Amino acid sequence: MTDDDGARPAEPGWVAHAMWWHVYPLGFVGAPVRPAEGAEGAGGTAVVHRLGRIEAWLDHVVALGLNGLLLGPVFASSTHGYDTVDHLRVDPRLGDEADLQRLVDAAHARGVRVLLDGVFHHVGREHPAVRALEAEGPGSPAAALFRVDRDAVDPATWRPGDPVPVAVFEGHDQLVALDHGSPAVEDLVVEAMTHWLDRGVDGWRLDAAYAVPPAFWARVLPRVRERHPEAWFTGEVIHGDLPGIVAASTVDSVTQYELWQGIWHAIADENLFELAHALGRHAQFLRSFVPSTFVGNHDVTRIADAVGDRHVPHALAVLCTVAGTPSFYAGDELGLHGVKEERLGGDDAVRPELAERPPGPQDLSAEAAAVLAVTRELVALRRRRPWLRTAVTDVVxxxxxxxxxxxxxxxxxxxxxLHLGDGEVTVPAAGSRQVLAGTGVLAGDVVRVPAHGWAVLGS
Known part of the structure; x- marks a missing residue:
């Protein structure tokens, strides 16, 4: 629970060893995410029990060395999952509550924690409260949930059929923004969070947390922690004063997009000074919180496309040897490709359907097998050194x-x-006495790294 002085409480102890496998469920299981021609939404009402396809991959998660399952949206929605229509009901395209409970129980049986994606900035146009607002006007009780433009509409003169001007998320008319100054919204979010924490989930990723006033989370999270003190909360923040947001909101962590950018862009552009700068910023953040780190997720181009296949191990080496609570986007460990595009359906390539069960060795190409082996090697290296989660990285x-x-x-x-050049390079070993991973060869006080090679060294 939050301290009496309003300070952010300490993270739950289990998080010190958490590493996540991040799944976008609707895409992963092959559910439709766009409406058929003439239909209002892709959601529908028929229940199709698809969540078992994620359960079938849990042994793969454990074999990777990971112990967390970070699920994207699983609640009833109209299309892509972020246009929620019911926070207390599993999306019928994925299954029902019993299916989600089985997935959570199966994960816990393997020592795998489960994080849910909380879309609490906005809801979809088909949400019952939005429909009530549109039908009943700004005088509707449902109006308490939304940011209605009171200067543009008068409840006394509004008539059925008139539009109700209401705030939306980043220009997306189908995503109606909640009013985070409203006690009704606070109650809605507390109810949704505790409902699923009561059923065994371990925490929440807070979608679009950067667009929600930190004071809102500071009111909500203490109420949730009062019932679930071991729950963990990480916010999606893509820019801004990260330490300030963490302190004001009382979230445990936020996403480290600066480091993600520093890793892939520095490698792609062969400008490693950019990575050095990002790591300097990262060290500053560590003074106040442990960031959520990643090199891929459901919103960005796959790391294999961002840096090229031969440099994927370089990106993974940084992720696994710098501080943070790391997550690995499902399929990146198999070298999957996918480029995000700014258009309708532009996320499809990075949110593909995966097989009903993980591939066996006979099913993997040599390239995929190599990425999988490197991922396992680096996660194991990280697992044996839990102190890395809070350690500071210096540029030698x-x-x-x-x-x-x-x-x-x-x-x-x-x-x-990390070496991105065509020829061999010799660099300081910085006191290391053995090669822990990679392609380097130790020779006294230096290490030789071949063209486009990498190495992790230790004492």
Missing amino acids: QVANPTIVLRTARDADAVVTV
Whole structure:
């Protein structure tokens, strides 16, 4: 529970060892996400029990060395999951509450925590409260949930059929913004969070948290933590004063988009000074919270396309050796490709359907098998060094196309070398005595790394 002085409480102890496998459920299971011609939405009412397809991958998650399942939207919605129509009902395209409960129980049986995606900035146009607002006007009790433009409409003169001007999310007319100054919205969110925490989930990813006033979370989360003190909350924040947002909102963590940008863009552009700068910022954030780190998610181009296949291990090496609570986007460990485009359906390529069961060794290409092996190797390296979650990374040397990083806490340290050039390079080993992973060869106080190679070193 939040301290009496309003300070953010300490994270639950279990989070110190959490690493997530991030799934976009509707895409993963092959559910339709856009309406058929002439239909209002893709959701429909017929229940199709698809969540078992995610359950079938849980042993794969454990084999990766991960112990968290970060689920994208699973609640009833009209199309892509972020236009929610009922926070207390599982989307029928995925199944029903019993299916979700089985998934949660199966994950917990394997020691895997479950995080749900809370879309609490907005709801879909088909939400019953929006329909009531449109039918009954600004005088409707439902109006208490939304930011109705009272200067543009007079409840006394409104007539059925007249529009009700209401705020929307980032220009998307189908996503109606909630009024986060309203006690009714606060109650709605507290009810939704506690409903599913009561059923065993372990925490929440707060979608579009950057667009919600931090004071709203600061009112909601203490009420939720009062009943579920072991719940963990991470907010989607893509820009802004991250430490300030964390402090004011009392969330445990927020997404570290600056580091994501610093990793992939530095590698793609062969400008490793950009990565050095991002790591300096990362160290500043660590003074007040542990960021949620990633190199891929359901909203961005796949890492294999962002940096190229041969440099995927470089990106993963940084993710696994710098501080944070890391997540791995489902399929990245198999080297999947997908480019996000700014158009209708532009997310489809990064949210594909995956097989009903994980592929066996005989099903993998040599390239996919290599990415899977590297992912497992680096996650295992991270798993054996839980202190890395809060350790500070210093830049030992940077001169394009090579960077040497040292991440340390007290007497423990690992050194990460990335080389993007065509020829071999020799760089300082920074006190390391063995190669833990990668393609480097240790020679006394230096390490030789081949063209486009990488290495993680330790004592």
